[in-house]
Amino acid sequence: MKTITENMTRIDQFEKKTLKNNKQLTLDWKVGFAKQKEDSPKEYYNAIVPGAVQLDYARAHNWPNLFMDDNFKAYGWMEDVFWIYKTNFEIGELSEDSDLYFYAGGIDYQFDIMVNGRIIYEQEGMFTPIHIALTDHLLKENELIVRIHPAPKVKGVAVGRDEASQSAKPAVSYGWDWHPRLIPLGIWDKCYLELKNDSFIKDVYVDYTLNDDLSKVDLQIIPEIVNKNFNYTYVWRLLNKDGVSVIERETDKKEIMSFSFDQPLLWWPHDHGDPYLYTSVFQLKNQNGKVIDEKQQQVGFRKVKLVMNPGTWELERRPMSRSYPPITIKINNKEIFSKGTNWVNPEIFPGTITKKRYEDLLNRVLEGNFNMLRAWGGSIVCKEAFYEFCNKKGILVWTEFPLSCNNYVGTKTYLNVLEQEAKSIIKRIRKHPSHVLWSGGNELFNDWSRMTDQSLALRLLNKQCYDLDPKNPFIPTAPVAGMAHGNYVFKDPDTKEEVYQWIANTKATAYTEFGMPGPSDVSILKQIIPEKDLFPPKKGTSWETHHAFGAWIGDTWLQLDLLNEYFGEAKHLEELVANGQWLQCEGYKAIYEEARRQKPYCSMALNWCFNEPWPTAANNSIINYPNIPKPSFYSVADSCRPVLASARISKFCWEEDEIFEAELWILNDRYKKIDSGTVQAKLLIDSNEYELTSWKFQSIEENQNLLGPTVRFRLPKTSNNHFKLVLEVSERSEWNSSYKLKYVHKKVIEKDRSILA
Amino acid sequence: MKTITENMTRIDQFEKKTLKNNKQLTLDWKVGFAKQKEDSPKEYYNAIVPGAVQLDYARAHNWPNLFMDDNFKAYGWMEDVFWIYKTNFEIGELSEDSDLYFYAGGIDYQFDIMVNGRIIYEQEGMFTPIHIALTDHLLKENELIVRIHPAPKVKGVAVGRDEASQSAKPAVSYGWDWHPRLIPLGIWDKCYLELKNDSFIKDVYVDYTLNDDLSKVDLQIIPEIVNKNFNYTYVWRLLNKDGVSVIERETDKKEIMSFSFDQPLLWWPHDHGDPYLYTSVFQLKNQNGKVIDEKQQQVGFRKVKLVMNPGTWELERRPMSRSYPPITIKINNKEIFSKGTNWVNPEIFPGTITKKRYEDLLNRVLEGNFNMLRAWGGSIVCKEAFYEFCNKKGILVWTEFPLSCNNYVGTKTYLNVLEQEAKSIIKRIRKHPSHVLWSGGNELFNDWSRMTDQSLALRLLNKQCYDLDPKNPFIPTAPVAGMAHGNYVFKDPDTKEEVYQWIANTKATAYTEFGMPGPSDVSILKQIIPEKDLFPPKKGTSWETHHAFGAWIGDTWLQLDLLNEYFGEAKHLEELVANGQWLQCEGYKAIYEEARRQKPYCSMALNWCFNEPWPTAANNSIINYPNIPKPSFYSVADSCRPVLASARISKFCWEEDEIFEAELWILNDRYKKIDSGTVQAKLLIDSNEYELTSWKFQSIEENQNLLGPTVRFRLPKTSNNHFKLVLEVSERSEWNSSYKLKYVHKKVIEKDRSILA
Known part of the structure; x- marks a missing residue:
């Protein structure tokens, strides 16, 4: 290994070779830690910049795979020490009209910049880039240090997201129901020296x-x-x-x-x-x-407005309150039904997110027939590459400020940091045509957060968006009145309602979070759970630390109780995973399509969530880490096609001899008229095909749905545990749909009843 | 009459006599009108400043009483001409370090200032005081002109409040359900020359x-x-x-x-x-x-916060929307139940409102046991004397910006005016300890207004309040979610629910408007309705222009249909008025006391409205113009006592033999414990007294209500048309209450039924 001095860059060489304003010089960094602010590290390790101090340390010590088992727990102590990045460079002559600048797109979270032992800059906040002239502080040989302070934590509160409630650091890394406790620190965006005229x-x-x-x-x-x-x-x-x-x-x-x-x-x-x-x-x-x-x-030139959802002005009776706030996105004078998903950080460590990583995932957004992403406020505000790709591909982005599920009390210190960070965020993001909506943060007006319309932090964000970007709409948080978050399970443990029922009984202007848990593929489970613990899944194993048990309320996210209730005990892991994924597929289809049927009163459907920052055992995500679609991804993609035949079904389990019933629809989100045609509705049971109806539909207006017949059919006996409803559109097979439902045999039901009794 | 020149003031005399910085010199003004901007008036009249051009003109022409009959209609043309105020003064030597300033606290609405024929200043907006150095424009003899432009009107909309939707002029004078169409113009607040060092x-x-x-x-x-x-x-x-x-x-x-x-x-x-x-x-x-x-x-030093109403955080089921916004006023760490009323302009012409006028009315606020006024946004922002008296007497004021029941679209021109006006308003009002709440305006988020959270005007106001007065809370409008406006009648014409029922079936965080119409006293009616039209009241007479017919939806505000339904046709005016006032008294009592029983979920009850700007024939007001309490004023004052015995009654009309029922309460808004005691509940029927119960109540915690027994009693026969429920508190007779209800005789009911059938 070369010593640092050997490795030193000479700036004049650089200048002579490439003499040009704006030339950027990437530096070689080392990093080490110290327990006290004034201490120097005992040891330095090679650092990858952008990156994270945790990854540098783990690499230097050959730590095993972070994702396997409970390996992430070894990183805990790293939150609470000072991390010192160091680089050395030698400097020759600089021309009189040149200045040497240090640029960093983002340093996470609180830090000092030192040149030759003297602090020249201090900052709290990871979203404000720094661009500092070093010239006046330079010697021939120079040492540049970025000292990262311990992760910000409110003292005296429980370990978890509450600790993030007085900083502008995204709260997710303090632990979430799909994210391990692991708080990244370090230089997380591009970083270089440059000469400037x-x-x-x-x-x-x-x-x-x-x-x-x-x-x-x-x-x-x-x-x-x-x-x-x-x-x-x-x-x-x-x-x-x-x-x-x-x-x-x-x-x-x-x-x-x-x-x-x-x-x-x-x-x-x-x-x-x-x-x-x-x-x-x-x-x-x-x-x-x-x-x-x-x-x-x-x-990109586009006009964006947030307009009232049709039907929301009218209030039923006196006394009257206010009408719901608007949430229909209107682009270039056309009201858009927003179909999409909640985007979360694709990596635990934002410094490791590359342009390619963004683009691969965003290609899935297109493949999923989504037109909108809610870039969730628990995560970082995405890097430029994310927005640039969305600009290019026509994906709408709703950007949230980094506040989530906390009461961010408006102390002077907090407001100062928030103001600085918000200003940086707005000035960067407002340039992107894909960005169409600001939100103050996630679920701030609910009892688990306890912010209100009076919270100074949200009034500040509204004000800053008004000052710097008044043409893009701003909402203080999601949900606001009329919008819906939840449910996140196939069957509500309290009300016993299935997804089919609760979504039909809800009338929301926008479903901006709804989840349907599904287990990950067996191949993924094998990479994160030690073989001995793989089957049957149990609490207290890495199934639990990977969110299969006790993640959220009820029996989440694996939902073993529910799987046993519907399908009986699985004989092996493959069966368990298949059953869980079946529920996820059908649950998501039910919500997306019902939300679309509720158009125009409803104008948005975004599931929770798209991706995940590490491989989970079970989660509401439809893309496993890093970019592996679950079966539900393809079901959702089907439900989000601009045009499709769709069925409203009232429940999951059906018995023999029961009258099966479904309401038929054609959903059309295109601003294009649809010619008349025919939908064949069939039931596939075992290898038999039962024709239910042949619906001759009339032409359909642009951006309008069409309600067709309700079909009914007495279910025959079968030994199979499922059957399918299939809708086939003549000469438009790309609009075909199918639904897989559970067949319950009477005997089984009677047996179950006797168990329950 | 002296000529203007004779009347001319010499400024040097003024200076010599009273030589002192800040000395204010009131001027003698004349006013005249012209149809074109560049024209001079054909004639000038003496002007009273502050005042209104309309009043000067009417005075000069000996017009009859504005309030009688339809006399106000003669003023219509005055909206659309230019009004030129003129004053002349001679100037001697001014010391070198002195400047002569022209100050005007408010000029309504768009105007130019001209000195010696040259425009030196232009402004749109009546709430921004002007303070202009004249020195550089002065000659020996000077002419100062204030040219008022025609009233602002949006073109191409219906005559009425819509015309005010692109100006910062209060909308009420464009015509309201209790205000004639009469748009004031002129210098409406104090105005003088002053020397300044x-x-x-x-x-x-x-x-x-x-x-x-x-x-x-x-x-x-x-x-x-x-x-x-x-x-x-x-x-x-x-x-x-x-x-x-x-x-x-x-x-x-x-x-x-x-x-x-x-x-x-x-x-x-x-x-x-x-x-x-x-x-x-x-x-x-x-x-x-x-x-x-x-x-x-x-x-005055006080801490004000708007905090969540207890019980509003929790949401019933998933999917979840947001919790209601907070509306409980917390002063100096104590949650206050806000009892009060909606304050409207006490005069059609704001220039005529004097300090004494404010103080006389505000003394009624104290007499009414009110602690809060909503200074309604359809009217002007009150003058200093209003706030100064509220400061002195401890009355809380909720101040609304001058936006009401319109969609104030955020055009560049409108936002510029609004920004200027709001800044002036905030900088003036924020100094007053009595001012505790900002609101963007009245009922802006309802379908008759159609503004939304995205409206730039409201985002601007939120921003300006945040910038200039962040310690006072801001709400964008009233009502916001959870708050209630309405109902405004004793019995809803659609649902047939009486006030007793609809208020009990509503669960609001704040009742910030509710009305109960009542006719004015006979003596007032005689001053506004020609004798020939006095009885019986009819549409198409000045009953109608004074708001008795067709004012709002249904049969408002006289409610002749309802009075006939309850009481049969009145034989004379006195009987009609007595019956109408009876309903107003009991209706208001029912709402105030039920709102208080709903504490702490409910934290505010403000009736619509307190006063009125001219004598109405029937109105929801409890104080007639100029300051004559209706009987309902005293009923409301009773219901707003800090402590009282109260009864929850389910309806207005009771039959003989029917079981009368009432729930007994003690309402306590004081931060003081109440010792145990006894409430005697009695019915007074004819001259008989029937004892219902003697409720021995236990001690009551501070700021807590106490629910007592439900009393029941079979009603005896009587020939009377009413009876009273009386609650008497032993040794605390100041907490006694009584309720006057209608006795319906079976025969009458049968007769009514046969008519209906």
């Missing part, structure tokens, strides 16, 4: 207003320039997809540039049009006409 | 934070100084009620002054303690130690 572009905001009929866009180019006595001109160009300039202007006035632009191509969510992107190119030119700095970014 | 105090804000246990106050004195190169020192003193300084500081640092102060005496609402007021005295001293300017103001 006297003048450079710090930021450019392309603000715009689309007129009401979408025929014209008024643009304002708002640059933030760092300048030391330097004459320059601004150049701004807007390029279309072919790289051709559609606007090009140059000015020596140091002010906001304003333009109008007719007939812009619009940015649409992928299922309603083309997510057209332009490129903004902003340049600084010096007196000789030389471009000395440039910033490019994606620009 | 080079340096003077523009404003002083005494900001403070009470610590959690109320033992210490941290003060910040934030002065706004106008200064032209002048050396001065600040002096600040806080005087107690005896005029003794409890803090005194002097500094030559030009910054915010900060102090701490132990054991402050607190400001309390009158029914919970002493509304203790200190006086803040802020002075500017020059280098010679001479005081060159001074500002005094009332200061």
Whole structure:
């Protein structure tokens, strides 16, 4: 191993070789820990940046797989020490008009920056990038240190998310029902040194207003320039997809540039049009006409509004309260039914999330026929690569500030940090056409959080969004009145209602969280649970630490009791997993399709949750870590097709001789008329096919559902434990649907009854 | 009549006689109108300032009483012309360090200021005071003009409140169900010239934070100084009620002054303690130690919070929405049951509201046992004298911004005006300890208004309150979820429910509007309705223009149908009025007392409405114009006593032989324990007294109600049409209550039935 000195970078070499403004130099970092703030680490380890101090330490000590068994518990002590990142570099001559800057996109969470032993910067907050001129602090040989403080914790509260209630650090890593307790720390986004001329572009905001009929866009180019006595001109160009300039202007006035632009191509969510992107190119030119700095970014033109859900204005009787707040997303004057999912952190350690990781998962979002993601506030605010891909692919993003399930009391200290962090977040995210909704955080107006409309933190966020991004809507939290969170199980343990019943008995404007637990595939279970514990699943094993037992209320997330109730005791792991996944598939289908049937009063359905940050044994997710779809993913994708034949079914278990009943629908979210046609409804029982009806439907208006007949059929005897309802659309087989239900044999029921009695 | 020139004031005389900074000189004004902006009036009339152009014109033309018959209709054309106020003054020598300023506390609504023919200032908005240095525009003889533009009206909408939906002018004068269409214009608050030295105090804000246990106050004195190169020192003193300084500081640092102060005496609402007021005295001293300017103001220390109503956190079942927002007012760590009323403009023309007018009406608020006023957003934001009296007397004020029952769309122009006006309003009102709650406006989240949480105007107001006055709570409108507006009639015309039933079947966190119409006394009716139309009341007469018919939905406000249903046709006006007032008395008692029984889930009861701006024929008000209590005022005062015996009754009409039933309560809003005692419940029928029970109640905890027995009694025969339930508390006769109910004779009922059949 080379010593640090051998490894030292010479900045002048770098400068000579590549002499250019903006050149970024990645550094080699070491990291070590100390128990006291003023102490130096006894030892340094190689650090991967961006990354996490925990991973560097584990790598240096050859720790085993974090995901297996309870290995994560060994990381606990790392929350409470100081971590010191160190890098050394040598510096030659810098030209007079150059400054050497240290940039870090995100450092988690509280930290000091030291150059040659002196603190030059301190910050609390992981979402505010730092960009610090080092020049005045430099010697020939330099030591740059980033000292990370212990994870923020409110003292005197129970271990868990409460500890995060006075910081802007996402609460999930303090322990959640699908996330182990493991609090990441470290440099989590890109980080480098760079040379900058006297003048450079710090930021450019392309603000715009689309007129009401979408025929014209008024643009304002708002640059933030760092300048030391330097004459320059601004150049701004807007390029279309072919790289051709559609606007090009140059000015020596140091002010906001304003333009109008007719007939812009619009940015649409992928299922309603083309997510057209332009490129903004902003340049600084010096007196000789030389471009000395440039910033490019994606620009998409769309109008977003949050409008009232039809039917919510009217109140039933006096005395009257208020109407429900709006939650229908209107893009470019079209009301969109938002089908989607809750996005959680795809890794425990945000520093390890790569562009590829985002893109692979986001391709699944498209495959799942989703048009919206709620980027949940318990997790980090996603990195740029996430939004850039959503921009490109036409995925709508609802971005939450990092507040979740806590009462973030508005102390002066907390509000100061929140203000700084929110400002950074808004200024970054508002540029992305895919971002269409701000939310103050997750479930803050419920009794497990206890914030209210009076909470200063939420009033501050509303104010900051108003000041910096008034054209994107803001809601203080989800749910607000009219919206629904839950249920998260196939059958409610208290009311005994199945998903089929409770979703039909609910009338919500938006289902923005609903879960259906399912176990992970056997191959995944084998990677996280020691062989001896694999079957039968038991509490107190790593089934439990991987969320199969005691995760949430009732018997979650494996739901062994419920599986035994429906299917009897499983003989082997494969059977158990298959039964659990069956419930997850049908449960999710029931909710998504019922939510769509409730359109337009309901305008949104987002399941809890899409992905997961580590491999769980059982979870509401439909994608296992890192990117392995569960069977439910494909069921959900089917239910989210823009057009499909759908059945409203009243329960899961059916007996022989009972009259099976289902209401037939065609669901249509497209702004396109559907021609008349035929749906064949059949029951598949054993190898027999029973025709129920041939529904000749009339043409269907754009973005309208159609209610068809209710079919009824006396169920024959069978030895099988399930049967299927199949809907086949003539000449439109891509709209076919099927539902797998449980066949209960009378004898079994009688036997069960005798057990219960 | 003197000519204007003869009447001219010489400013140098004024200066010589009274030479003193800050001396205010009231001017003599004339006013005239012109149809075009650039035109001069053909004629000028004497103007009373503050006042209204309409009143000046009517006075000059000896118009008859505005309130009689339909006389108000003659004023209609005055909305649409330009009104020119003019005054002339001569000016002598002004010392070099003096400036002559024009001050106006409020000019309604859009206006220009012209000096010697040149426009020197323009403004839209009546709540932003103007304070303009005239010095640079002066000649020896001067003409000062205030040109008022026509009343703001949105074009292309129906005549009525919709016309006010793009201005910050209170909507009520565009016509309401208790207000004639008559839009005031003119200089509506004090107005004068004043000499100011080079340096003077523009404003002083005494900001403070009470610590959690109320033992210490941290003060910040934030002065706004106008200064032209002048050396001065600040002096600040806080005087107690005896005029003794409890803090005194002097500094030559030009910054915010900060102090701490132990054991402050607190400001309390009158029914919970002493509304203790200190006086803040802020002075500017020059280098010679001479005081060159001074500002005094009332200061009261209290902590206000809006906290959750007990029982509202819990939600019944999954899926879950959010909990209701908080509406319990907590003052100095004590939760207060807010008993009060909706305050509306006491005059059609705000310029005519005097300090005495406010004080006389506010004394009724105390007499009514009210501790809270909702200063309704359809009316003006009250003048200083209103708040000063509330400060002094311990009345809580909920202040609404001037938005009501409209969709105030957030256009750029409207938001600019609203921002200016809201800033002025907040900076003025935040100083008053009596002001404890901001609301964006009235009923904005209902289908007759159609604003939503996304409306930029409301987001702006939330932001401005957060920025300028974060320690007072803000709600976007009333009602928000959980709160109730309505009903406004004794018996709902659709559901046929009486007030007794609908209030018992409602579970609201706050009843912030509920009405019960009652006719005005005969003596008042005779002043507004020509004798020929007095009886019987009919549509199409001035009964209707004074709101007796077709005012709101159903048969409002006289409710002739309902009176006939309950009492048969009245034989004369006196009988009609007596019956209507009876319903108003009992209806209001039923609501106030039931709201109190629902404590602590319910924490507020404010009837619609307290007063009225002109004499109505029938209205929900309990005080007739100008300050004449209806009988219901005394009933309400009884129901709002801090402690009383109360009965829950299920209906208004009772038959002979029927079992009368009532639930007995003691209501206690005091933070004081009540000793055990006895309540005698009796029925008074004719001259007979029937004892129902003697309830020996145990001691009652502070701020707690006590449910007693349910009494039952078979009603005897009587020829009378009413009977009374009387509750007498031994040795505490001030807690006695009585309820007057209708006795229905069987024959009458049978007769009615045969009519209905």
